[in-house]
Amino acid sequence: MKQVFLLKAAALLHEPVDKPWVETGVLSAPLSPQGIKPHEEEALRVAGEILKDTVLAEAAGMLTDPRIRKARLLSLSAERLLAELAGGAPAKSLKLKNLFNPAFEVKVEASPDSVSRVTSELAASLNELLRKASSERDAYHLLYAFYEALWVGLGGPSNPVDLRAPTATVFDEVYATASTLNWLLHGEEPSGLLLMIDIPSIQVFISRSRKLRDLWVSSYLVSALAWRTAWTFIEKLGPDVLVMPTCRYNPFYYHSLLSSIGSRQLAESVEDVIEKVSGYNPERDTYPLYAVVPGTLLLVLPDYEVLQQYVDSTIKDRESLEKYAVERYREAWSSIWSSILGLKGRGGDAMGKLLGKLAEQLEGVEKVGFDRVPPLPIRVITVEVSEILEELGPQHLQKLYHCLFAKLQYKLGREKLFRVSYASELDLTSWTSGDVGWPKEFRSGRGFDYCTSCGELPAVLIVPREQGREEFLRVLERELGVTRDEARSLALSLEPYFSGGEKLCPYCLAKRIMALEPEIMLKSLLGAPAQPRRFEVSFPSTSDVASVEFRQALLEKALESGEAREKVMKTLMDSLFQLGRPTAPQGTAFWRKQQVLLGRLRERAGKGKELEQSLALLELLVTMCAELLWFSEENRKKWLSLARDLRLGGTTVYYALVRADCDNVGKLISGKLEEALGVKLEEHILSALEGEARSKVESALCGEEPRLGASAEIKELVDEMKREGGLLVSPLYHASLSGALMRTAVRDIEIVEELDGFAVYSGGDDLLALAPVSRALAIASETRLSFGVGSKSKGTKHSGFEKLGSYHVPSLIPAGRSYAVYEAHYRYPMSAVLRRSHEVLEQQAKEAKWSTPKGTIEKDTLVAVYAPGGGERTACVLLRESKSISKAGDVCGALELAESVLKALDSGVFSESLVYDALDPASAALLERLLGYQQLLAPYFRTLLRRNLKAARKAGEDLADRLAASLASYNAFLLEAGEGAGRARPLVLEIIKLVRLARSGVRGFV
């Protein structure tokens, strides 16, 4: 049993973390016997220290196992393979290159002393951790989870594993080797398979959301179901089996690991490190708060014999394996279902009784199959190593993974032609001929009613329309056995969760119950948290997001002593009195922004007696739902007049939904660099190489015929990649890519939170977030910049890498990323906003084609939409200046220009009239004519901007001139609006439209 984990542990340690330092002789290794290289001896030394007196101790003697060497070779990426073929001495300088665009590099800046200190500290800390594990499997999980994480936490630099082609760190390589080792567990002849789990139709599923909490639950559910299915394999075989997404930096992995090992002490000792690499703090968050696992997962699995022994005895062949995976998925759903049924017969307050009653309704439909058939279908696809091995022949073994992956994608493409549906598995006919829909009196009279959320299935729950209130109270009294008063207060507290006239099918009802009690889903899918604590959180509403700046301004006024505070308190009291139900939301605020405001209030209250007394009331000012507090019919006038009185400027009723995803991500995953990124293959390879290896490859590529030996092999490999139009896809390439994507997801969440937004989903290459309108463009530009150049803040110089302490993680620098920023009224149906924003992203941003001075650029476009009263106004902005990005300044220039104008409007440099002046019919007509005369444009904008300056000051005039010059420089960028669709749209006009659009969204008064 233990052999597999010993071997995998040896794979993780077969290269020493300080390899390049020893290789270059900067650090000396222990004296080595003849025939053993210094870094190999160092690997033995470090492994010995890490594993000493642990259950994995034997692994230290297995570092040179031939299977590990072979696994390493099979996992190499193209440039590394070429370096191996070319040979040559390692380069002397320590640097790391960005795998996706090797023109970007960072010097490894560390002192030899610090490297050797961090190495020893790492060994000691890991050893301490591993000693706590009682099984080889637990110990291996801990080693994998904390090997790189502790190194990062201790301040270790990113050491390149191969100085001839420094595109991967030691960690990238050993993690990829451990993955590939799954195919070599039985010897040097590879066997095993690639398995893909794919959950289709996610967008449709999550768009059926009425409230922010529904949306959060829907996307989390998909993520957690996918994770739970993969976790079966991860838990039993080790985290290395999951290639995409990765377990590195993955909050779900850290959570599941702590939950499964279940040591509270352990959790406390490593929580800082976990937070640093994954953004998840087990102590603070209880569960990972954000869904980061995408609906498509790729696993490298060992052969059936190992699967049978380690995973499940029923696995014998492809069929039984695929069945096993599907069953785990269904089982995950069933476990949620039974937790919901567990609410049945729940006593307590009226809400508890209602949940019990709803659970009863779901129990009644089990015979139809809702308990067994998940609301989303799943595809499980496999390709066996043996399918490829024969065609490939032994001399092309390094292409094994590449060919398997290509075949897998082909199979997936074929599967996608067929729509998977669960409906056929549900016994709907016999159900709908019976008695469907509770309570009876609200049915429309026909046989059954359709679900108003998905429109696909019959409804089990029917919520009465507003008019039926009296009747509704009677029903509640009768069905729940509660008093009239209890029924009345229950009816009121249900408002945020169910709307009048809503009808829900079993799936949509189950989802709604999970939104009421997210812990049901979390516990069933992710296990108990390391800290035994209830997960009780309050979600903001779209109205809260829209008006958070108003709330903040009011809070500041309330914190001032004297008249201002009196006024705020009075309006607050009046409003609460008017509402007659000042119930505070239960649980801690989920939204970071709300936590920050509460923190500020409590801190100030702690300092002075008088605030302390009104703390409870002021907390309602921060937490109470904006829709009731100031947007309600009864109260809006009060707050509006208070805002005027305190000169606060009111609040907007619009929030922004921000969506983003990577352009051409499928091609990027398949290594098709030229199509995905516009990078020439040969150029890419050569710039990835260093020193002698580079010159050897260069001469092999340009040299005259005939070629012999290594030179011929190099040429053949490169020619073949050229024919296929891309890099060789390998475990190492995928390890680097999924590592970069996971860190992008974690950074995106941080950026969204810092900019007062609410991240709903951030995983794979996608982002879905809500934000105050005034912050949405900043969220777009910061996340776009972070996606490309790595650093979160614009000032940092390390473009192409994220700096995590002293450790560098590559960003996807050459790839594009498109955005939809949709500004919607908080009362506009959320499902429509979700659907529409998705369409805008796919049909407008992704279809955008710009002609620029440096050629055509496709995609990489932000489309902003302002949707007042059903209509839509849009602006499109290009997010890169040139096809290939060579510096941070090549990204987001146009967007940042719009932001600068907005900032100058905010700070009062320009008057609001600018927005109208720029686009009034006369100005627009003049500008239209001037677009053909580049030299006249800057003067035109200068005049326009200067005449809207609030005060004629030198600084303002200088700013106006700078902005005018920048605006004019975008005249040469044209959005080709598609064939026959009329004239091209100049980017400069789109920037101005974007400014007006963003301005409209923040102004809509209460």
Ligand SMILES: [Zn+2]
């Ligand atoms: Zn439904």
